[in-house]
Amino acid sequence: MSRGATVLPAALVAVAVGAVLGAAVVEVGRVEVALAGRRRATVDALHAVDGCVAETLAAVTPAWDLSALLVGPDGVVGTPDDGQIALPAGCTGRAGPPPGAAGPPRALVTVEARTRRARRSVDALVGLAVAPGVPALLWLTGSTASETIAGTMSLDGADAGAPPSHWAALAAPDEPETLDAWLALESGHVTVAANTVPPLVAAPPPLAVLAARVRAASPAGPEVLVPSAPAVALAYVAGDLTIVDRRQGAGLLFVDGALDIHAPFDFTGLVVASRGIRIASGASCTVSGALWVGVPTPFAPSLLVDGGLALRRDPTALGVADGLAPLPRRAVLLGIRDLG
Amino acid sequence: MRRQRTRGTGLVDLLVGTALALAVLSVLTAAVGTGARVLVAGGARGEAEDTAQLAVEAFTFDARRAGWDPRAVGIAPLVEATPSRVTFTADLDANGAVDASSEEKTAHVCTGVGRLSRIIGRQSLPLADGLSRCAFRYLDATGTAIAVPAAGLSPTALAGVRAVALDLTLLPSGLRGRADRTVLVALRRAS
Numbered sequence: 001m002s003r004g005a006t007v008l009p010a011a012l013v014a015v016a017v018g019a020v021l022g023a024a025v026v027e028v029g030r031v032e033v034a035l036a037g038r039r040r041a042t043v044d045a046l047h048a049v050d051g052c053v054a055e056t057l058a059a060v061t062p063a064w065d066l067s068a069l070l071v072g073p074d075g076v077v078g079t080p081d082d083g084q085i086a087l088p089a090g091c092t093g094r095a096g097p098p099p100g101a102a103g104p105p106r107a108l109v110t111v112e113a114r115t116r117r118a119r120r121s122v123d124a125l126v127g128l129a130v131a132p133g134v135p136a137l138l139w140l141t142g143s144t145a146s147e148t149i150a151g152t153m154s155l156d157g158a159d160a161g162a163p164p165s166h167w168a169a170l171a172a173p174d175e176p177e178t179l180d181a182w183l184a185l186e187s188g189h190v191t192v193a194a195n196t197v198p199p200l201v202a203a204p205p206p207l208a209v210l211a212a213r214v215r216a217a218s219p220a221g222p223e224v225l226v227p228s229a230p231a232v233a234l235a236y237v238a239g240d241l242t243i244v245d246r247r248q249g250a251g252l253l254f255v256d257g258a259l260d261i262h263a264p265f266d267f268t269g270l271v272v273a274s275r276g277i278r279i280a281s282g283a284s285c286t287v288s289g290a291l292w293v294g295v296p297t298p299f300a301p302s303l304l305v306d307g308g309l310a311l312r313r314d315p316t317a318l319g320v321a322d323g324l325a326p327l328p329r330r331a332v333l334l335g336i337r338d339l340g
Numbered sequence: 341m342r343r344q345r346t347r348g349t350g351l352v353d354l355l356v357g358t359a360l361a362l363a364v365l366s367v368l369t370a371a372v373g374t375g376a377r378v379l380v381a382g383g384a385r386g387e388a389e390d391t392a393q394l395a396v397e398a399f400t401f402d403a404r405r406a407g408w409d410p411r412a413v414g415i416a417p418l419v420e421a422t423p424s425r426v427t428f429t430a431d432l433d434a435n436g437a438v439d440a441s442s443e444e445k446t447a448h449v450c451t452g453v454g455r456l457s458r459i460i461g462r463q464s465l466p467l468a469d470g471l472s473r474c475a476f477r478y479l480d481a482t483g484t485a486i487a488v489p490a491a492g493l494s495p496t497a498l499a500g501v502r503a504v505a506l507d508l509t510l511l512p513s514g515l516r517g518r519a520d521r522t523v524l525v526a527l528r529r530a531s
Contacts, residue, residue: 098411127412335407
């Protein structure tokens with residue numbers, strides 16, 4: 001047998017082995033790519049379900065309990081729609097009471113998100129935030145689209161404490177891009193201090209319910225607004241309130257109408273104006289705490305600032321106001337567990 | 341009369357043919373060897389990535405549900421936190437208590453031999469072996485890393501932990517590239 005006759009079979013065997021190895025390499029690669037794709041799909045679905053939970057919570061109007069999640073669209077407890085909740089596209093779910101005592105307010109929300117290649121579901125335990133209101137200096141009922149600042153507005157949400165204590169410049173039921181764009185658009189008139197948190201998306205404040213609660217708490221009237229050295233008080237004004245000379249106040253001022261300011265006005269605590277606030281040219285309004293503003297009827301801009309509006313963070317102001325009349329609280333995520 | 345020349349295989353032809361055949365065989369052998377190495381490396385790489393990913397998923401699964409407390413009895417998400425060991429608790433059956441022998445108390449432990457294990461009661465499940473790095477970090481509400489003494493965080497410090505991170509590096513033998521994973525999971529607290 002010649003040498004050539006030996007080499008040829010060997011070469012053929014080598015080719016065969018090489019082909020098998022090549023196929024094995026391709027198969028290993030294919031399996032790994034498939035596994036990686038599967039992992040990515042499940043991670044995407046997990047992010048989707050987390051997003052569903054976050055959007056659902058953000059849409060819940062701050063309140064004194066979580067009935068908005070539990071009683072269903074008809075708002076009546078004990079009806080077949082109890083537990084039905086509005087969820088973002090691609091998500092399904094229900095809410096119900098968790099086991100145990102009724103208090104503190106809690107809701108158990110089961111949410112499932114489906115993506116193109118996977119689905120994930122979670123149980124989310126929802127409660128009310130410890131801190132009242134929203135962590136923002138200015139809380140608007142309506143969109144920022146109609147607000148125009150002709151004067152000046154200063155927003156200082158920085159706290160001497162740690163960053164979590166910093167507040168946002170404003171909160172409104174707008175998309176984040178819209179809020180950022182409004183601040184940028186008004187940058188010639190609006191000053192945002194360093195460390196102030198970017199705007200928050202928040203459901204409108206429940207001003208009608210808060211008004212009823214304040215009225216029920218035997219509030220004082222506008223007489224608590226004095227030229228100097230104000231005492232902490234709960235004040236309620238039915239209808240519009242016009243400030244025509246220097247006034248100061250502290251605590252919680254609920255104006256169930258428009259707050260019209262034509263003079264220097266300083267307040268420490270929470271100021272609520274259910275039908276908007278107007279600050280005339282040459283006048284000023286300084287609030288150390290928070291300002292919650294409703295929409296005028298008929299519709300008009302809720303902020304008419306021709307003078308100066310200054311809002312700054314006061315870490316104790318909202319707590320003091322909450323002590324005078326319990327304030328609404330945001331729905332927050334207390335716990336989450338993956339179901340699969 | 342014209343003499344007919346005989347056609348055949350000469351010595352030179354044989355030598356050239358053999359040389360060419362040996363060259364082809366060498367190339368094929370080298371290709372087969374390379375293919376085998378690629379196959380082994382690809383398998384090892386895939387296994388390393390899978391192992392790292394599964395370990396991270398197991399950790400994330402337990403960390404996300406830490407502090408699950410549907411009865412609002414005050415279940416703490418963390419009961420132990422050292423650089424090499426973290427123990428999560430959760431009231432998964434909603435009975436208002438943590439059963440230490442069940443999944444309601446789950447520890448993740450980086451051992452000195454390069455292993456990450458998930459420990460439930462007396463059961464230890466290895467999640468990843470051959471780790472060249474395995475450590476836990478703890479962050480406070482500002483996102484700042486909390487310095488962890490060797491004995492672990494005190495109960496007061498545990499209450500301030502807002503997120504737990506796992507850093508993992510897997511370097512399988514024979515591979516130049518390593519599988520790195522870092523996952524940061526926020527803890528849910530009533531605040």
